Amino acid sequence: MFTLILLLAAIIGLLAVMRREAGALPALAVLAVIGLISLLAASPVLGILLLLGAAGVAAAGLPALRGKWLTPRLFTMFKKVSPRVSETERVALEAGSVAWDGELFTGKPNWQALLDYTDEGLSEEEQAFLDNQCSVAAGMCNAWDIAKERADLPQALWDHLKQERYFGMIIPKEYGGLGFSAKAQSLVLQKLSINETLMVTVGVPNSLGPGELLLKYGTDEQKNHYLPRLADGREIPCFGLTGPRAGSDATSLPDTGVVCKQVIDGEEVIGLRLNFEKRWITLAPIATVVGLAFRLFDPDHLLGEEEDRGITLALIPRDTEGMEIGRRHHPIGSPFLNGPIRGKDVFVPLSTIIGGETMIGQGWRMLVECLSVGRCITLPSGATGTARYAIGWSGGFARIRRQFNVPVAEMEGVQEPLARMTALGYIAQAAVYQTANTIDHGEKPAVPSAILKSQLTEFQRVILGDAMDIHGGKAVTLGPRNYLGIGYSANPVAITVEGANIMTRNLMIFGQGAIRCHPYVLEELAAKDADDLQAFDRAFFGHAGLIFGNAARAFTLGLGIGKPAVPFDAEAGRYAQEIARLSAGFGLCADAAMASLGATLKLREMLSARLGDVLANLYLASMVIKQWHEGDKVEDEAALLHYSCQFLLGRAEQALDELFDNLPNRALAGVLRRVVMPRGRRFKRPHDDLARTIAQAVSRDSPLRAKLLANTWSVDDGSQPNFLARYNTLLASQERAEALYRTVNKAYAKGELPAAALHPEQRVEAALAAGLVSADDAAFMREREAQVLELLTVDDFEYDAFVTDKSKVLRHHGA
Secondary structure: OHHHHHHHHHHHHHHHHHHOOOOHHHHHHHHHHHHHHHHHHOOHHHHHHHHHHHHHHHHHHOHHHHHHHHHHHHHHHHHHHOOOOOHHHHHHHHOOEOOHHHHHHHOOOOHHHHHOOOOOOOOHHHHHHHHOHHHHHHOOOOHHHHHHHHOOOOHHHHHHHHHOOHHHOOOOHHHOOOOOOHHHHHHHHHHHOOOHHHHHHHHHHHOOOHHHHHHHHOOHHHHHHHHHHHHOOOOOEEEEOOEOOEOOOHHHOOOEEEEEEEEEOOEEEEEEEEEEEEEEEEOHHHOOEEEEEEEEEOOOOOOOOOOEEEEEEEEEEOOOOOEEEOOOOOOOOOOOOEEEEEEEEEEEEHHHEOOOHHHOOOHHHHHHHHHHHHHHHHHHHHHHHHHHHHHHHHHHHHHHOEEOOEEHHHOHHHHHHHHHHHHHHHHHHHHHHHHHHHHHOOOOEHHHHHHHHHHHHHHHHHHHHHHHHHHOHHHHOOOOOOOOHHHHHHHHHHHHOOOOHHHHHHHHHHHHHHHHOOOOHHHHHHHHHHOOHHHHHHHHHHHHHHHHHHHHHHHHHHOOOOOOOOOOOHHHHHHHHHHHHHHHHHHHHHHHHHHHHHHHHHOOHHHHHHHHHHHHHHHHHHHHHHHHHHOOOOOOHHHHHHHHHHHHHHHHHHHHHHHHHHOOOHHHHHHHHHHHOOOOOOOOOOOHHHHHHHHHHHOOOOHHHHHHOOOOOOOOOOOOOOHHHHHHHHHHOHHHHHHHHHHHHHHHHOOOOOOOOOOHHHHHHHHHHOOOOOHHHHHHHHHHHHHHHHHHOOOOOOOOOOOOOHHHOOOHHHO
């Protein structure tokens, strides 16, 4: 019995040391002390084993000992198996910064580090712009007119966007821009997501493009000339990066620039001769200035000895001779301006290079550094804004649409997708706002930008699909009354652009995060490149300590032992503790995958994607918790918090489960499963009770609905039909209407009203005649039913309305 106690003491002591990553000396002390006690007073066999273990720990754990024999051997082996990081990958890895994503890689996230990103909210100027100018812009949008009749924004809206400097949100005030925070930019784009063409038109110039590139890298002359003109819309920018053979692999672009001499106005000048073919370039058809990425060569050594000068960026006026621009692509579902740009033997002076000659060859670095911020805001904000409107429309429609004498919002088959889309919208709002807040604190979140872009646009796909299902025939019939169908058909654009989601999920989130965010991998690779044995020793054995620490934390937390203290209330605290548990498991699995697969992990994209899924869901859940912690809570929001966190943590566990099922080393997979999930999975699908509560709240005039729809265009000012405002108006009087529906339908069922009174309007009139409702109630229901019928009605057109070539119309039956 005493032997068993000593064995348990040794195990508990080692787990405690490992959890704290206390190092070799405490582990050595535990093994040596308990080993001696066992040797002298209990079991000699156990004592010898523990003392041998202590000797092993000393030999491998004490720097003075391991440095003589172990570290050099490990360093030699590491050089052979570690992946080679190309210069292109190195630039991407060094771009941006590491914040909360790095904490999740440690396996012991410090929640205070996340809370230190305090939220100051919007300035008065930013909120006023959101409330006023954005409402004006939204009120000038008619989706059918923009998408089907003019394939463009109306001229008055273009004038408004330029006059109010929407294209200069990221440009500082000293250059004539608005100088908005990242949070303000995001909320503006969310509000403008009432129309996807409007959102894209405003979002792209404020994302990756000439404005941001000039701000960070431009010469003073370039900034002073272009930034004021970009801010007030005198210049409309576009940026040419992708082409027929360079999409996700942007570094493979075949477009070239050659340094050469040309006589201009009788004077020989040095410049660049460009040949390029770009496509999918947003705003290209109307752009006045074109940012261009190309590979620069200097075969005659006019600028130096190096011939291949690398990817370079230039800013070229539209009217430059030899550039073909103005044609359009036809993006699916949305007519936002997008088109090709071509150039053959286009000569431009060296002064067109963004940043001047000193930035030659720095184009890839410039692009990835800018993309880490822009990709966090534009498309994630568009997806979040779309979610706000879709939730508002769907909740309103589900409440006013009646079948079987009840609102369809009371049917569980509708409540399930309504709750799901609401939770995804809630997660998106938290993630995009809190990540924008870190940007306002100076972070450049590279890995979170990939998480937000891919995850939130995938959420958008689900949300729009659920919204279509809830609306049924209302949404599948296009026309001016259909506020959903055009945006639904345009969703693949968001999935594809700014890094296609397949590529982002499979290659970028974990592929970049495993090196960039890991506490030690980047140091190990740097030590290898510098051939620095001592630096490698520190990094490698720090890494080893992290692995043992994560194994101990994952196992003990999986058993429910030693839950960490977290700075959150009881509602959110348990989820923060579960994130800590899964963070330890994720860190252990990440290291196990890298160690067992080595450089081949790059090629095992499905495994990499699952590791990325774990990281992404932990990140999103963390953002939800922070938003909950800092925000004002409203009635029924706790149900949404629970649904969202259970959904995300369930997905994280699912990804780990699938990782264990597919790791090639089956023995390692079995060990990992038992260490990381010793009691199996903790999270299943959110409970139906949560779904019912959420669906009821968002389909009524409730505080939760109001919170979710904050900063949307919800004022019916008569400028354009505002369906969200109409639903909100009907929901405000829903209780009165439901009481009258019950009275009238009950009377009809009892035979107190004529059997021919089949329409709601007919039953109300019959009930009035029978004295069952008052004249005031009848007038209220007449007006309400007229509004309801208008919202349920779909459009119809002339027989040949959609035929562009009328000569091809078939007149069936002489019609």
